[in-house]
Amino acid sequence: MFDQIVMALLNGILLGGVLALLAFGLNLIFGVVKIIHMAYGQFVMLGFYFIYYFYSSWSVPLIPAMAMGIVAMALIGVLTQLLIINPLLNAPRLNQLLALASLIIVVENLAQVIWGADYRGIPLSMPIIQFGDIYVRSSFLLAFGGAILTLLLLYLFLNRTYLGLGIRAVAQDLDMAKAVGINPKVIYILTLATGGALTGLVAAFFVPIYTVHPHFGASFTLMAFVIVVFGGMGNLLGGFISAFIIGIVTSVTAVLSSAEAANILALALFIGMMMVRPQGLLGTES
Amino acid sequence: MQLKGKIAVYGQIALLVVLVLLPFVVTSRYLTHIFTLILLWSFVATAWAYMARFGMVSLGHGVFLGIGAYFPMLMFNYWGVTPWLGILAGLVVAVAVAALLGYTCFRFGLLGDYFALVTLAVAEVSSLTVMALREVTGGSLGCTLCATGRMADMQFEDKRVYYFMALILLMGAVYIWRRIDRSPIRLALTAIEESEIAASSLGVSVIRYKVLITLLSAALTALGGALYAQYVTYVSPDTIAGVSVSLAVCFKAILGGMFTVLGPFVGSAIIVSLEEYIRIALGTSFLGLSQIIFGVTLLLMIIFLPKGILGSISEKIARRLDRVTVR
Numbered sequence: 206m207f208d209q210i211v212m213a214l215l216n217g218i219l220l221g222g223v224l225a226l227l228a229f230g231l232n233l234i235f236g237v238v239k240i241i242h243m244a245y246g247q248f249v250m251l252g253f254y255f256i257y258y259f260y261s262s263w264s265v266p267l268i269p270a271m272a273m274g275i276v277a278m279a280l281i282g283v284l285t286q287l288l289i290i291n292p293l294l295n296a297p298r299l300n301q302l303l304a305l306a307s308l309i310i311v312v313e314n315l316a317q318v319i320w321g322a323d324y325r326g327i328p329l330s331m332p333i334i335q336f337g338d339i340y341v342r343s344s345f346l347l348a349f350g351g352a353i354l355t356l357l358l359l360y361l362f363l364n365r366t367y368l369g370l371g372i373r374a375v376a377q378d379l380d381m382a383k384a385v386g387i388n389p390k391v392i393y394i395l396t397l398a399t400g401g402a403l404t405g406l407v408a409a410f411f412v413p414i415y416t417v418h419p420h421f422g423a424s425f426t427l428m429a430f431v432i433v434v435f436g437g438m439g440n441l442l443g444g445f446i447s448a449f450i451i452g453i454v455t456s457v458t459a460v461l462s463s464a465e466a467a468n469i470l471a472l473a474l475f476i477g478m479m480m481v482r483p484q485g486l487l488g489t490e491s
Numbered sequence: 492m493q494l495k496g497k498i499a500v501y502g503q504i505a506l507l508v509v510l511v512l513l514p515f516v517v518t519s520r521y522l523t524h525i526f527t528l529i530l531l532w533s534f535v536a537t538a539w540a541y542m543a544r545f546g547m548v549s550l551g552h553g554v555f556l557g558i559g560a561y562f563p564m565l566m567f568n569y570w571g572v573t574p575w576l577g578i579l580a581g582l583v584v585a586v587a588v589a590a591l592l593g594y595t596c597f598r599f600g601l602l603g604d605y606f607a608l609v610t611l612a613v614a615e616v617s618s619l620t621v622m623a624l625r626e627v628t629g630g631s632l633g634c635t636l637c638a639t640g641r642m643a644d645m646q647f648e649d650k651r652v653y654y655f656m657a658l659i660l661l662m663g664a665v666y667i668w669r670r671i672d673r674s675p676i677r678l679a680l681t682a683i684e685e686s687e688i689a690a691s692s693l694g695v696s697v698i699r700y701k702v703l704i705t706l707l708s709a710a711l712t713a714l715g716g717a718l719y720a721q722y723v724t725y726v727s728p729d730t731i732a733g734v735s736v737s738l739a740v741c742f743k744a745i746l747g748g749m750f751t752v753l754g755p756f757v758g759s760a761i762i763v764s765l766e767e768y769i770r771i772a773l774g775t776s777f778l779g780l781s782q783i784i785f786g787v788t789l790l791l792m793i794i795f796l797p798k799g800i801l802g803s804i805s806e807k808i809a810r811r812l813d814r815v816t817v818r
Contacts, residue, residue: 241604292794298604299548303745304793306738310786317779419779427615427734434608465623472612472619479609480599 208338213460214453215341221452222349223410226356227425228432228444230403236376236439237396240290243305246426247312248401252278252408253417254316257325267327271412275405282401286394309426317419326416344413351410355403356445363441372396376439424468431475437485447486450474498812503753510658514651523654529756529763530657531719536744536755537664538711541671542704543741543749545680546603550737551610552712554592554617557732558585559713560720561621561628567644568637569627574645578717582710589709593702600687611734618733633727636720645721653722660718661756664711668752671704680704746792748799757801762789 231245242248256274259265265273289308293301331344363369374382375392383389415421432451436443451471458467478485510530514523539552562584563577572580592613596606621628628634640646647653671677679700682690691697720726729735739762747758765788769781796803 241608289790289794296794296797299607299741299745300793300797302604302607303738303741304790307742307786307789307793311783311790314779314782314786318783423734427612430608431612463623465619469616469619469623472616476609476612479601479605480595483599483601483605 209460210457212339212341213457215339216345217453217456218449219341219345219349219452220456221449222352223407224428224432224452225445225448226352226403226410227407228429228436228448229356229359229441230400230407231429232433232436232439232441232444233372234396234400235433236441237372238286238290238393240301241305241430242400243302243426244308244312244422245400245404245429246422246424247309248278248281248404248422249408249411249425250316250417250419250422251281251312252405253411253415253421254320254325255405256408256412257327257417258320260327267329267412271405271409274408275402278405278408279398279402282397282399282404283394285401286397290393290397291390309423313419313422320419322419324416324418327412329413331413342414348410348414351406355406359399368395428471431471435475435478435485437487440485440487443485443487506753507662514654520650523651525763525767527650527654527657527722529760530654530661531715531722532740532743532759532763533756534657534661534664534718535712535715536740536747536759537661537668537752538708538715539740540744540749540755541668541708541711543744545704546684547701547705548603548607548741549610549708550607550734550741551592551612551614551617552708552740553614553731553733553735553737554588554610555585555709555712556716556719556736556740557617557621557726557728558588559716560726560731561634563717564634564636564720564726565627568634573643574717574721575643578645578714581717582713585709585713586706589705590702593705593709594698597698597701597705602687611737614732614734614737618728621728621732629727631728633725633730636724638724650722653718656718657722660711660714665752667707667711676700676703742789746789746796746799748802748805751799751801751805754799754801758799761800 227245227249231242234240234242234245252274255277256270259270259273260267263270285308289304290301293304296304329344331342331347334341334343334346363373371382371387371392372395374385374387375389379389382392411417428451432448433444435451436445436447451474454474455467455471458470513526517523517526535552535556539549542549559578559581562581563572563574566572566577566580567574592610596609601609622630625631636646638646640648679690679695682693682695683697683700687697716731719731723730726732743758743762744755745758746762747756747760748754766781766785769784773781773784792800798806
């Protein structure tokens, strides 16, 4: 039992890394464009399908197929901005939310029409690493390492480059950003492209772990939501910390009880947080 | 102003007459089924709009639908309790959940987006609960009502009975909407929506009014869920609890226009018929394609008719009438 809990704890930390990457894109989009991307998990699902498609139908080798999947998702992100978010920038919050929610219907059924309802996956055998009595799947370790590396690069991009500065400026104060000559529309497109590429990247990390089906994304959308709000909407560091909290809590509870109980507990944590500290773990009151 | 009022009154009387006569004129069972679904969802969407039009947008009405649908059905299947009583039990539970949820949310001052997100999470909890209790509820496979066909068990041979039940419920919901409009509740809630601090400084009990409208909305929604379960005789977390049905209810109300009393009805009529039409026109050869078209249509309507269909149209008519009366 003790071993199991230690293993769950370890898996929770590894899962937390990937969840942090997943939540990062949602958080960035919220922070910059001020929109809640309801179909974010569904985009991960779409990215997974793209990689699968390039790999199995065009017989592209796996790594280039993943790269192509990431590019394709970045393009999808740009299209989302141009076709859906741009016309709704000044619409009521609720309409933005529902427009992106109806995108869920479109994306899920598109996947069903094109690839069918079967579970699809790319068979890969990744070794299992053993430390004494504790086993770790190397696919999890790889995803964790990749996620942390990507987050580091994103941190550098946002803090050390000119474009990153522009993105942060728009997130902080739209009017001032406009006043110093930043075109927010360009920044929005860039943000959605980054967010889209991140969904493709998360999908690439998921390839050795999961198989994909049209409703694959739903649970990840909700998980990303919970993490982002728990950490403070638009607060990137808060999202990073809460990803690990949620990852550990869910994987330990799943071992001790059931997967549903784990999700219910994560949602209960989220609801409790909203009541007591609606600005989230690290958010500041506005 | 008078002209506008007269048109509205005559229009609504005509609509009511049409709705009452409809099942006798159109004898097709299939169409009657569609009309029943339209009325049922209009009723639920109207109940949802009770809260939403005062700025409390709930994305979690699936909870109340689910409680209203599952309680009478399970009580009947396992204990043989007649749904006439089971519905009451479901109502009590739904109202209790609404009181708990509403009071905590409003006590902690959750507004706007935050309220929407919390209710969304609650909706997900409801479908997860149904899954977790799969030994009792059947989990994601759903649950079927034991058929007896007896009136004492709220089962009727003639499906038109359900049509009229739904119609009566909808009329009740419209009547309550009107009553709210003429009562101090509307003034209080409008004031609260404008500014909670200003309203409470004038002595309006913010939490009490918000909880009151939440209880009303939840109770009616649970009633809608109960009638749905009795009529369709099959429930699953996908169709009656959880996130997707909660969003579906919002879509209907918003599309029709949630600030006008008949908006939710118009929205439900359009969405239910659109879904059916696309499903029939495309058949099962393209499973999912109908839903894609449906989703794209929704997207276009949300982008181009942000005030809802009835909202946009009645605004236009009102403006034109104003111009006529001024001249």
